[in-house]
Amino acid sequence: MPDALLVPETPDNDAQPFTRREIAQQPVTLRETQALLSANKAAIEAFVGPLLARPDLRVILTGAGTSAFIGECLAPWLSRELGRTVEAIATTDIVSGPTLHLRREAPTLLVSFGRSGSSPESIAAADLVDAHVDEAFHLVITCNAEGALGQRSGENIHVVVLPEATHDRGFAMTSSFSAMMLAALSILGGIDRLVPRIEAIAAAVQGVISSVEPLIADLAGRGFKRVVYLGSGPFKGLAREAALKLMELSDGALVTAFDTALGFRHGPKTIINAETLAVVFVSNDPLTRLYDLDIAQELRSDGRSGAVVVISAQPRDNAQVVIADMAGAVDADLLFPFIVPAQLFGLHVSLALGLAPDRPNASGTVNRVVQGVRIHAPGA
Incomplete structure (x- = not known):
């Protein structure tokens, strides 16, 4: 590293x-x-x-x-x-x-x-x-x-x-x-x-924290300009959180997006170019995971993205991040280890950009607790 x-x-x-x-x-x-x-x-x-x-x-x-x-x-x-x-x-x-x-x-x-x-x-x-x-x-x-x-x-x-x-x-x-x-x-x-x-959830989170950093450090050093997170079912919301985390910690320097595996083809896929990192969260649901793996394979076959990273609990999925001992877990439990690589990636990108991750927005226009909101009475 x-x-x-x-x-x-x-x-x-x-x-x-x-x-x-x-x-x-x-x-x-x-x-x-x-x-x-x-x-x-x-x-x-x-x-x-x-x-x-x-x-x-x-x-x-x-x-x-x-x-x-x-x-x-x-x-x-x-x-x-x-x-x-x-x-x-x-x-x-x-x-x-x-x-x-x-x-x-x-x-x-x-x-x-x-x-x-x-x-x-x-x-x-x-x-x-x-x-x-x-x-x-x-x-x-x-x-x-x-x-x-x-x-x-x-x-x-x-x-x-x-x-x-x-x-x-x-x-x-x-x-x-x-x-x-x-x-x-x-x-x-x-x-x-x-x-x-x-215990399995906490151990899986610890396993990711302990093992994923070399990959994350390498990705953060590659200078991607765009990052898209893809996930289905519960992982659609997680993809949105992952995209926000990177936007926040990079102070908006990277373009971030999120979508579902199936929805991505309907226009949003145009974000993919040689400077784009695509990250796919793979569901453990037998049906849903097929669609997740399809989009990951399609992005790899297209050869247009800068990199494709797959996060999965299944060792057979050719994933860069495999969540150990969670192959039989329900998707709700995978939310916790799956978000860790995105959090660490945001941190490392922030550092690579020379920002202070605890306060990446040096201008002060965005705050830890939101400011500037006026609450208007309904009907006013």
């Missing part, structure tokens, strides 16, 4: 003391998150259980930016697991058009994700749900007990504050993303059901 891309461990390194450590701590924070949920299982299930037992309950997963993409990853999976429609609707969409997204007669559980829990849209979205829905309930999953979401209370509200270490101090959300996603998967999918899977 080139010395210029090594990340010093010293805490007084001003360039990136937090981002690297927050990526690396995910095996620990995932285990701690599940332990916290298990310890508070009775209270959590006393709130959520009766709601999920209602056939008329509408479930909305919400947040802004990376927090919204948690919902996009989990909504299709949870819809199947719960036998009901689970929707991912960003707070930014709810706030700008509440009458398009909220139904007064539909009892609604709003699951709010927030690293800081203080984004203006997060607070406004919760208030709008209360105002526009006759029976509104709130499950708050946050990394910050002191944030506005973390401070909410009431009979229709349950707040889950994750371990303090998940409150990422770096600009880009990494361990906060994976911890909040795990919390929602566990709470809505069954805390006891996730307990026997958490």
Whole structure:
């Protein structure tokens, strides 16, 4: 690995003391998150259980930016697991058009994700749900007990504050993303059901962190100008998060895109040229994976891209990144190890560009907690 891309461990390194450590701590924070949920299982299930037992309950997963993409990853999976429609609707969409997204007669559980829990849209979205829905309930999953979401209370509200270490101090959300996603998967999918899977998930994340860096460092040094992430089902949302992570940490220097394996051919494939890196997340679902492998093979056969990287849990897939011991895992569990290469790639590209990953946007026009948002009253 080139010395210029090594990340010093010293805490007084001003360039990136937090981002690297927050990526690396995910095996620990995932285990701690599940332990916290298990310890508070009775209270959590006393709130959520009766709601999920209602056939008329509408479930909305919400947040802004990376927090919204948690919902996009989990909504299709949870819809199947719960036998009901689970929707991912960003707070930014709810706030700008509440009458398009909220139904007064539909009892609604709003699951709010927030690293800081203080984004203006997060607070406004919760208030709008209360105002526009006759029976509104709130499950708050946050990394910050002191944030506005973390401070909410009431009979229709349950707040889950994750371990303090998940409150990422770096600009880009990494361990906060994976911890909040795990919390929602566990709470809505069954805390006891996730307990026997958490060790395999955490071990897989650690395995990627320990093994993938030489590949990532090489890719970051190749000077790609465009990067596209492709994924199907739950991995469409993950592809969107991966694209955002690179955009954030490169301060917009690289053009990033995301799509599904099948959707990519319908126009977006024009992004491919000799300066494009294409990354394909391969599903473990027997049908879905065939489409993922088809697009990976097509991109390789076309010979137009700068590189094609396949991330898979199946050793037979000719993948550059193979997630060890997860060949039999469900796709929801693969979300956690699959995102690590994208997080590390963003970090290494940031360093290669001479940026400070903890604050890559030196102009200050983009902030860790969003600023400049004016909340307008509906009908004003």
